[in-house]
Amino acid sequence: MSEEQDQDDKTEDPTLRRLEKAREEGQVLRSQDATTASVTLGVISFLYLGGTWLGSNLAEIFESSLSFGGFIREPSAVLIKQFAGALVETFLFLIPIFFVALALVIATAAGIGGFVLSSKAVAPQLSKINPLKGLARIFGLRAIIELLKAVLKFSLVAAFAGTFLYLTLDYFFYLGWADTNLAIKESLNLVFLGAAMTSLALLAIAAIDIPYQRFELIKKLKMSKKDVKDELKEMEGQPEVRQQIRRKQRELAEQRMLDDVPKADVVITNPSHFAVALAYDIEQAAAPRVVAKGSDFMALRIKEKALEVGVEVFEAPPLARALYFSVELGVCIPEALFQSVAQVIAYIYGLSSWRPGLEKPKKPKPKVPSEMNFDSSGNRKVNKKNHVEW
Known part of the structure; x- marks a missing residue:
């Protein structure tokens, strides 16, 4: 029984x-x-x-x-x-x-x-x-x-x-x-x-x-x-299993980011060390949102994915570092970067509407506030100027 x-x-x-x-x-x-x-x-x-x-x-x-x-x-x-x-x-x-x-x-x-x-x-x-x-x-x-x-x-x-x-x-x-x-x-x-x-x-x-x-x-x-x-519980207690779970979670997160790259309006790069994909929907958010970001190899994959699906890639090293180190995935950009990002998005929108015979939009050089100036290790740079240009 x-x-x-x-x-x-x-x-x-x-x-x-x-x-x-x-x-x-x-x-x-x-x-x-x-x-x-x-x-x-x-x-x-x-x-x-x-x-x-x-x-x-x-x-x-x-x-x-x-x-x-x-x-x-x-x-x-x-x-x-x-x-x-x-x-x-x-x-x-x-x-x-x-x-x-x-x-x-x-x-x-x-x-x-x-x-x-x-x-x-x-x-x-x-x-x-x-x-x-x-x-x-x-x-x-x-x-x-x-x-x-x-x-x-x-x-x-x-x-x-x-x-x-x-x-x-x-x-x-x-x-x-x-x-x-x-x-x-x-x-x-x-x-x-x-x-x-x-x-x-x-x-x-x-x-x-x-x-x-x-x-x-x-x-x-x-x-x-x-x-x-x-x-x-027994499996989670094993170090190799925990490592495998973390690796799998990281791979899934990276794949989700790559899947979201086609939703982006622009990918801002370092050009090779950092890449941040931004999407801007004026009806859903007041500011652009980070849909994917990565460094080194992941940055290269994001850039390749953007080129593959036709998303514009914009090279701006200080802005790319500022976005990478100060904005979490899925979060809107801070107010301090509104002007810099707005210049880039306006340029991208201008490119999409440009036709032969018309004046081509001039590529901007966005400035980054000094408090948003980071080096490649994520440390803030001390600069006497209020803005940093590249």
């Missing part, structure tokens, strides 16, 4: 860490029906394609084992020796078939759930020896489902095999009156065809079983809300 209650509490899908841990323990997606179908179809195909070679070699083995020359002094000893040799040759002859089946088992398992080697999966578990839990497994819901699956699989395979026998029964009777060589050849063809039909039934079963096994695995690995919170 307590196990059922615990399972009811597990309503959350497994996290990536939970899936990785389960994989380390050997709990991965597997389908016995898919493996059976793959091996059956693969071995049948191998036997069919190499049927002539296989048949001739087996015939030679049995012919040599039944051939005796001259007088035999101890027939029993000779027979044992002959048949022992035939068995060894037959075993060696069937080794390729064994390796084909083994390769198909490994390939199918790797294709469905990946190739996993785990000692925990094969280690003995004392909990499985509990008689009460054993009875619960035998008479539980899962056992009933497995029984129904077995009945359905048997019914489907029997239906395919029965249909094939019904359609070919008359031909089998006809082969009883045919030439021996022809009868053997056609009988083998019919056997291969019947086996292929059965393999199709197994493939149909596998197509149903794989999603079901995935559902069962996810259900088994589900977590409670407490499990998810505990795992998150």
Whole structure:
């Protein structure tokens, strides 16, 4: 009862860490029906394609084992020796078939759930020896489902095999009156065809079983809300995880800034060390707003993005530094920079309306108030003048 209650509490899908841990323990997606179908179809195909070679070699083995020359002094000893040799040759002859089946088992398992080697999966578990839990497994819901699956699989395979026998029964009777060589050849063809039909039934079963096994695995690995919170706390406590989270947050923030560059009216640059993108919407704000800003490599990316989407890039080193160090992202510019930025935006608007034959707007040289004069490290410069020009 307590196990059922615990399972009811597990309503959350497994996290990536939970899936990785389960994989380390050997709990991965597997389908016995898919493996059976793959091996059956693969071995049948191998036997069919190499049927002539296989048949001739087996015939030679049995012919040599039944051939005796001259007088035999101890027939029993000779027979044992002959048949022992035939068995060894037959075993060696069937080794390729064994390796084909083994390769198909490994390939199918790797294709469905990946190739996993785990000692925990094969280690003995004392909990499985509990008689009460054993009875619960035998008479539980899962056992009933497995029984129904077995009945359905048997019914489907029997239906395919029965249909094939019904359609070919008359031909089998006809082969009883045919030439021996022809009868053997056609009988083998019919056997291969019947086996292929059965393999199709197994493939149909596998197509149903794989999603079901995935559902069962996810259900088994589900977590409670407490499990998810505990795992998150555990991961956040690890330095490498915290570093990874910060890096991811920084990358997302940078990407959001780049996505906002097309909304800007102008990008003011240092030219290479700093870049600040400004957007001005007179209906929403009284002053231009910083939609993206960055230094060094990020400044270069903002500049490249602006050129890519057709946003004007304006070079003004003191103004770019003033905006970068004094205005936060998403915030309107301070009143001290109104005049400087207004000159730049007026120039940009003038360029957008300029046409050949008209006088081209003169590029301004905006002044920066002395209290807004920063060096490349963000330190304020001391200057006797009230404004700094560039």
